[in-house]
Amino acid sequence: MTAPLACLADACGEVPLLEVVVYNTERHRRIGYLERFAAYFRQLGFTADEHRHLAQLDAAASRALIERVGDRTGWLADPEAHLRAAGCALTLVVGEDLPPGFGVAPLDPARVLERYAALSQDVRLLIGVDPHTPASLARALALAAHPRAAGLALSPYLAGVALDDAAWAPTLKAAHERRLPVWAHTCAHFRPDVAYDIEHPRHVDAVLLRHPGLRLVLGHAGWPWTADACVIAMRHPSTALEFATFPPSVLNDPGWSLSPLLAQRSALRGRVFFGSGATSSPERFARLVAQLNALDLGPDAPLWRGQGVVDWLQAGDQE
Numbered sequence: 130m131t132a133p134l135a136c137l138a139d140a141c142g143e144v145p146l147l148e149v150v151v152y153n154t155e156r157h158r159r160i161g162y163l164e165r166f167a168a169y170f171r172q173l174g175f176t177a178d179e180h181r182h183l184a185q186l187d188a189a190a191s192r193a194l195i196e197r198v199g200d201r202t203g204w205l206a207d208p209e210a211h212l213r214a215a216g217c218a219l220t221l222v223v224g225e226d227l228p229p230g231f232g233v234a235p236l237d238p239a240r241v242l243e244r245y246a247a248l249s250q251d252v253r254l255l256i257g258v259d260p261h262t263p264a265s266l267a268r269a270l271a272l273a274a275h276p277r278a279a280g281l282a283l284s285p286y287l288a289g290v291a292l293d294d295a296a297w298a299p300t301l302k303a304a305h306e307r308r309l310p311v312w313a314h315t316c317a318h319f320r321p322d323v324a325y326d327i328e329h330p331r332h333v334d335a336v337l338l339r340h341p342g343l344r345l346v347l348g349h350a351g352w353p354w355t356a357d358a359c360v361i362a363m364r365h366p367s368t369a370l371e372f373a374t375f376p377p378s379v380l381n382d383p384g385w386s387l388s389p390l391l392a393q394r395s396a397l398r399g400r401v402f403f404g405s406g407a408t409s410s411p412e413r414f415a416r417l418v419a420q421l422n423a424l425d426l427g428p429d430a431p432l433w434r435g436q437g438v439v440d441w442l443q444a445g446d447q448e
Contacts, residue, residue, distance in 0.1 A: 373404025
């Protein structure tokens with residue numbers, strides 16, 4: 130019996146650096162996601178009691194607990210161990226920048242890029258942009274040529290404005306003119322203070338009508354509006370979709386609204402990407418890839434396992 134084929138590229142993953150986990154924890158706390166992202170902390174080695182304890186800790190005590198868990202489980206000393214074990218050749222990480230007054234200090238993308246450059250694995254950052262801060266875009270554009278930079282990352286639910294809002298216009302114009310790939314968070318979210326459909330794929334369509342040819346990945350496949358996201362991707366051939374955070378097995382379940390990815394796989398050939406969604410233990414990553422291998426993808430299976438991501442990035446490099 131042959132071993133299942135590995136995943137060539139992860140379209141939305143993470144490397145568990147201390148500063149990244151501390152940032153994620155504080156951001157989850159700020160938007161009320163600590164409990165919802167319990168699986169993320171399990172992958173990092175938190176016990177159920179330690180995860181529950183995070184909600185009661187201040188920032189300093191939280192960081193200390195994260196460091197203790199990282200020491201105990203080993204990722205603090207060797208943050209790319211899970212990447213080597215998974216055998217994933219390329220990992221894209223989605224970055225963020227936050228509006229002023231958000232209450233959480235965003236990570237310095239220049240520092241993150243340098244940390245990734247020191248890794249033996251090929252990890253690249255989609256640099257987050259806050260549309261309310263011109264310096265955020267200027268910094269992202271200045272870093273875009275870094276060998277570990279993959280493009281820009283836009284998160285309307287964090288910024289509080291839809292992607293077709295005028296606030297995003299300078300970012301999208303710059304990305305289009307410079308042929309920079311863009312990843313956009315385009316799915317329902319659970320922030321209670323922001324409209325749940327602020328990231329509906331219809332906003333992407335409006336953007337692409339203004340910037341035809343903009344290379345844009347619809348993050349999380351537009352869930353639960355995946356059928357709409359597929360139509361938009363068919364209307365705009367420069368776009369792609371990744372279904373990170375969802376185990377591939379649910380693509381066969383109509384109740385998850387992701388079945389259009391399979392139904393439209395011929396029309397979207399080479400433009401549907403697997404992503405692990407977060408830090409993955411080697412065991413979890415293997416389970417996800419096994420589910421991906423179990424889908425009825427025929428000769429297109431390598432594209433879904435990551436060749437599509439590589440081809441899509443290389444196509445942009447050749448433009």
